[in-house]
Amino acid sequence: MENILELNHITKSYEDGINVIEDLNLTVKKGELITLLGPSGCGKTTLLRMIGGFDLPNSGEILLHGQDIGQLPPDKRPINTVFQKYALFPFLNIYDNIAFGLKQRKMDRELIRQKVKHALTVVDLEGFEKRSVDSLSGGQQQRVAVARAIVNEPEILLLDEPLSALDHKMRLEMQAEIRSMHDNLGMTFIYVTHDQEEAMNLSDRIVVMANGVIQQEGAPEMIYDKPSNIFVADFIGVSNIFNGVVTDKRRARFAGKTFKTDTEYPAGTRVEAMIRPENVSITPAGEGAIDAVVTGDIYKGSHHEITAGFGKYEVTVYGKNKVETGSTIGIDFPREYIHLMPHDMDMNVFEGKVNEDGSVDFSYFTLAPDAEFMRDKTAGTRVSVSFEPSDADLSDDPEAGIVTGHIDTIMYIGDHYTYIVRGDNDEEYYADDDWLWNMGDFVSVVVPQDKFRFREMP
Amino acid sequence: MRFKRSALSIPYVIFLLIFVMAPLAVVFVFAFTNGSGHFTFENFLGFFRSSRTIATLVYSLFVALVTTVVCLLIAYPTAYALARSGFKKNRILLLLAVVPMWINFTLRVTALKEMLDFVEGNLAYYPFFNTIVGQVYDFLPFMILPIFNVFDEMDNSLLEAGRDLGADRKSLFFSVILPLSMPGIMSGITMVFLPAMTNYVVLDMLYNSTYIMGSLIGSYFNAYDWHNGSMISAILLALIVLFTLIGKNQKSTNVTTVSPSP
Numbered sequence: 037m038e039n040i041l042e043l044n045h046i047t048k049s050y051e052d053g054i055n056v057i058e059d060l061n062l063t064v065k066k067g068e069l070i071t072l073l074g075p076s077g078c079g080k081t082t083l084l085r086m087i088g089g090f091d092l093p094n095s096g097e098i099l100l101h102g103q104d105i106g107q108l109p110p111d112k113r114p115i116n117t118v119f120q121k122y123a124l125f126p127f128l129n130i131y132d133n134i135a136f137g138l139k140q141r142k143m144d145r146e147l148i149r150q151k152v153k154h155a156l157t158v159v160d161l162e163g164f165e166k167r168s169v170d171s172l173s174g175g176q177q178q179r180v181a182v183a184r185a186i187v188n189e190p191e192i193l194l195l196d197e198p199l200s201a202l203d204h205k206m207r208l209e210m211q212a213e214i215r216s217m218h219d220n221l222g223m224t225f226i227y228v229t230h231d232q233e234e235a236m237n238l239s240d241r242i243v244v245m246a247n248g249v250i251q252q253e254g255a256p257e258m259i260y261d262k263p264s265n266i267f268v269a270d271f272i273g274v275s276n277i278f279n280g281v282v283t284d285k286r287r288a289r290f291a292g293k294t295f296k297t298d299t300e301y302p303a304g305t306r307v308e309a310m311i312r313p314e315n316v317s318i319t320p321a322g323e324g325a326i327d328a329v330v331t332g333d334i335y336k337g338s339h340h341e342i343t344a345g346f347g348k349y350e351v352t353v354y355g356k357n358k359v360e361t362g363s364t365i366g367i368d369f370p371r372e373y374i375h376l377m378p379h380d381m382d383m384n385v386f387e388g389k390v391n392e393d394g395s396v397d398f399s400y401f402t403l404a405p406d407a408e409f410m411r412d413k414t415a416g417t418r419v420s421v422s423f424e425p426s427d428a429d430l431s432d433d434p435e436a437g438i439v440t441g442h443i444d445t446i447m448y449i450g451d452h453y454t455y456i457v458r459g460d461n462d463e464e465y466y467a468d469d470d471w472l473w474n475m476g477d478f479v480s481v482v483v484p485q486d487k488f489r490f491r492e493m494p
Numbered sequence: 495m496r497f498k499r500s501a502l503s504i505p506y507v508i509f510l511l512i513f514v515m516a517p518l519a520v521v522f523v524f525a526f527t528n529g530s531g532h533f534t535f536e537n538f539l540g541f542f543r544s545s546r547t548i549a550t551l552v553y554s555l556f557v558a559l560v561t562t563v564v565c566l567l568i569a570y571p572t573a574y575a576l577a578r579s580g581f582k583k584n585r586i587l588l589l590l591a592v593v594p595m596w597i598n599f600t601l602r603v604t605a606l607k608e609m610l611d612f613v614e615g616n617l618a619y620y621p622f623f624n625t626i627v628g629q630v631y632d633f634l635p636f637m638i639l640p641i642f643n644v645f646d647e648m649d650n651s652l653l654e655a656g657r658d659l660g661a662d663r664k665s666l667f668f669s670v671i672l673p674l675s676m677p678g679i680m681s682g683i684t685m686v687f688l689p690a691m692t693n694y695v696v697l698d699m700l701y702n703s704t705y706i707m708g709s710l711i712g713s714y715f716n717a718y719d720w721h722n723g724s725m726i727s728a729i730l731l732a733l734i735v736l737f738t739l740i741g742k743n744q745k746s747t748n749v750t751t752v753s754p755s756p
Contacts (some may be wrong), residue, residue: 090654110657123655127673136669137659188659 040066040224041087041192046096048082048248055462056082057248060096064192069218069225071235074245075271075445081196083245084228088117088194100191111140116185117194121201122177124169130156130180131165137188155187158217175206182214186221195227199234211237232272236260244268246445247464260312265377266454269310270447276316276351278450279379279426280309288376291349291450293325296371306379308449313341315373316353324366330359348451383425383466387493390417396490400459401438405490418493425454427487428467430479437480441465443473457481521731524724537725547710551729554706558690561629562637565686566679568630569637573678576638577645588642592635599632603699606631610700617700625704628696633689637682644678688734 041064048057057079064070072080085091087098089110098106105113116137124133134155138148156162159179169177178198185193195214199207215238218225229235235242236256243253244267252264263269266277280290282305288297290309301307321327328344328351335341339354344365351367359365388398392415395404403421413419434440444464445456453472457465457479465481473479528534541547572591576584594602610624611617617624648671656670694708707730714723 088658090657109662110654111660111662115658117655117658119651119655121649121651123649123651125652125655125670125673127676136656136661140660140665140669184659 038066039063040101041226042097042099042102043083043087044097044099046083046086046093046098048079048086048091048093055248057086057093060248060250062243062250062253064224064226067222067224068240069215069227069238070241070243071227071229071239072243072245073229073232073235073271074251076230078245079248080228080230080245082248084117084194084196084226087192087226088115089113114191115194116188116190116192117196118178118181118185118198120196120198122181124177124180124184126169128169129165130161130167130169130172133169133180134184134187136184141188151187152183155183158186158221159183160213174202175210178202178210182217186217186223190223192224192226195225197228197230199229200231207234208237214238236272244271246271262375263310263377265380266308266310266447266449267445269308269375269377274313274352276311276313276450277448278309278349280307280376281305282307282376288374291326291351292347295325295369295374297374297376298372299376301376301378307376308379310375310377311369311373313352314339314354315370316351317368317370318342318353318355318359319366319368321364321366324368326367327364328367330361330363330365332361333359350451383464384428385420385422386463387418387420390415390419396421400461400463403438403488403490405488409490413492420491420493422489422491423483423487425466426468427483428465429482430455430457430467430469430471430473431482432477432479434478434480437482439465440478440480443475443477443479446473446475455479518731521724521727524720525728528721537721538729540722541725541729550705550710551707553704554691554708557625557629557704557706558687560626561633561690562683562687564626564630565634565637566682569634569641569682570675570679573638573641573645577642578648588638591638595635599696600699603628603632603696607700618703621704624700625697628700629690629693632693632696633686636685636689640681640685641675641678644675648674684737688737691733692730 041062043060043062046057046060047055049055060079060083062083072083074080082091086093086106089105089108089112093106096106097104100113100115110117125136128136131152134152135148138151143151152165153162156164159182161176161179161183164172164176164180169180172180178201181198198214199210202210211234214225214227227235227238239256241253242256242259244251244259246267252259252268254262259268259272263272263275269275269277278290280288282301282303283289283294284303285300286297287294288301288307288309289295290307295309297309317324326346328346330342330344331350332343333340335358336354339356340358342353342355342359342365344351344353344367346367353367386398386400388396388403390396390410390413391402394410394413395402396419398421405419405421430443431437439457439459441457441459443455444458447454449468452468452470455467455469455473457467459465467481525537526533526535528536576588576591606628607617610627614620614624652674653666653670656666661669691706692708692711694706694712697704697706697709698712707726711723711726714720714726
């Protein structure tokens with residue numbers, strides 16, 4: 037399929053200097069329904085606003101059919117938007133709201149009438165022409181907002197969390213309608229949501245974003261079955277994640293056992309292993325790879341959500357039958373369902389310069405490496421430091437650690453939580469901790485002095 | 495006896511009776527009676543028969559209209575700049591525009607008189623100009639405030655929707671911003687136009703010979719002619735009711751705001 041939109045090296049930062057989007061590349065194919073998915077503050081709405089022309093990128097280009105439209109105002113782009121809170125004009129009736137865009141183009145009155153009528157048919161609101169905006173329910177206003185955008189026959193339709201104000205049942209209905217509207221119109225839709233279920237239901241392709249960076253893009257099945265990192269694995273659906281290491285080309289050791297795997301990595305590669313709860317098999321005690329004690333069983337209608345513990349690990353399993361809390365079951369991880377994600381080695385790496393007094397300034401914190409390392413270093417020498425998330429801990433005493441920040445992301449990894457702590461300057465620290473903290477908690481990151489690895493930089 | 499919640503309204507009802515209903519009743523009684531206390535339409539007929547009083551009415555309407563238009567022309571861009579310039583201290587600027595209202599207006603008008611006198615040499619040279627200057631000076635904050643409020647609360651996404659649907663800057667103003675600010679304009683007009691027809695004290699203080707409806711009431715009352723003075727008041731009251739009804743119709747189509755149900 038032909039590419040309709042290309043985003044090349046888009047960077048966007050706001051006045052306070054914090055980057056919202058960093059060097060982002062994305063290609064949208066003509067006629068597809070692509071979803072930008074991520075937690076709030078991940079940059080998905082900013083990205084959509086740049087495509088619509090409401091924000092301009094600081095650098096990079098936005099190509100529509102190969103033409104750079106990145107600096108054009110919204111009215112010069114053949115793109116229309118369905119706004120989060122609909123943004124219908126309260127002083128116009130439904131007909132005039134939908135006709136607004138066509139009137140701006142000085143289109144013939146009769147033609148406008150036909151097009152508006154057709155648009156109302158598409159959104160299933162025939163006969164609503166004379167109604168006022170505030171006489172409509174939320175769902176109806178939503179439909180008018182869609183009609184007002186599609187009546188202009190844009191090249192691309194942008195939808196900014198259009199269903200977030202609707203109740204759950206209504207949202208499911210509208211998801212199905214938006215999907216069938218897309219299929220009937222053959223228009224390109226770019227859809228923004230923080231609801232992973234919604235993204236799964238709607239999309240041809242999902243782009244998972246976090247912290248202004250695309251984490252993964254692909255078909256919903258692909259994102260679900262083969263997440264590229266622990267963030268995606270944790271954000272999409274329910275998952276069991278364990279830290280591990282590849283012991284042989286097709287073997288990995290995690291959760292205290294060695295498992296056969298389908299994917300091949302060189303021995304010694306550090307990985308995170310993921311398996312979805314519905315893919316974990318339950319066997320009679322003693323017959324699986326692991327024996328685990330059931331700690332909970334919640335009936336979910338279509339399945340039982342069973343949590344079970346073994347050693348220091350916990351695993352979530354979906355089973356057909358009820359199991360007694362406290363009983364022992366056997367569990368197994370079938371090789372075809374074990375998904376290995378290479379460990380991200382870029383965590384917790386910082387660059388700094390040696391000070392006059394022999395300490396090293398890493399911009400956000402200052403460390404004093406041991407005398408052995410500092411022996412031949414003069415002031416100004418560039419030095420990097422790194423530490424393992426597993427060596428870092430969190431504390432609520434701001435004086436206890438090297439830096440302070442707020443908890444930004446929480447990921448459950450088998451027997452512990454991995455946290456991303458965001459410092460005052462938007463920098464990230466990864467730390468593992470056994471205790472459950474809350475999103476937004478103010479913490480300090482504690483790293484024992486002997487766990488820092490210093491390196492001189494060329 | 496059990497306490498009834500409706501008893502809470504008693505003080506308010508008494509207040510209304512004494513300070514609103516009773517004076518109005520007195521005005522109407524005087525307007526429809528003659529010196530010997532007999533019911534008559536003569537006062538009103540006299541008003542509409544006299545070309546002098548009719549001319550005063552027309553002239554008052556004209557003065558009020560010019561005052562309102564000048565106020566609107568000054569207040570609209572001012573309110574827009576105050577509310578939407580993105581200037582962080584805009585509340586302070588608004589305060590500066592409104593602060594004169596806190597000073598007793600006779601003081602303000604006296605100061606204005608001295609300035610006009612200094613600039614013009616003699617206040618009698620430009621009576622109409624001075625009238626408008628005095629009125630606009632007095633009423634401007636009443637026009638700025640409601641318009642500022644609509645701009646301040648204006649939903650940015652509506653403006654973005656306008657641009658998104660193909661409106662350039664100019665078209666956005668006429669097809670989105672102006673209609674959205676209509677409620678503010680309407681309340682500004684009601685707050686300026688009607689008082690401007692009667693506020694003769696400002697004109698008196700400017701030693702002005704300009705005669706408006708308020709001056710008429712004043713001169714009748716000064717001559718102890720309660721009947722004709724009340725008659726003029728009744729006519730103004732009728733005008734107020736008329737304009738309010740028109741304004742209300744306007745508002746019902748304009749004041750509505752979208753509030754998507756959650």
